[in-house]
Amino acid sequence: MAINLNNYSLTDLQQLIADAETTLEKRQREKRAEVVAQMRKLAASVGIDFEIVAGEAKKRSTRSAAAAKYRNPANSGQTWNGRGPKPKWFKEALAAGKTAEQMAI
Template sequence: LQDAAQKIAKKHGLTVNEVLGKKRKYRKSPVPPKYRNPNDPNQTWSGRGRQPAWFREARNKGKSAKSLEI
């Protein structure tokens, strides 16, 4: 398919990028933090991805996720 597209583009004096356009790179905006470490306020977590160690430790010690919310 790519070879066919290149041949057609070349036949008309164009490149594949000129015909199809460049891929757009969309930037994902950062997700604001949802949780804060009570022992170190500089440590935050958005709630997405892997849980940080401080969050797991706090949960194991009986703190609720709700109590760690910002």
């Protein structure tokens, strides 16, 4: 099924996309409803009762960056929040005799 889209205006193409997305979503909902009905029928045939909880997919929680706990004494622009591997500057400062408490913010 090849459609020549070269003759469509931008507005027409945007409307075509919107219409296609609407139709796709409608068909997906219909297919889901059909599958759920088949599942219920199959489950009922063996004496199982179940509930399908429909909803949107769970969104991943977004975490804000942890506050910095340590600052590089040689370069105040470099900080570390204490999570993950120790940065090179932190290891070098420890090797040079500094303590973590001395670099704490």
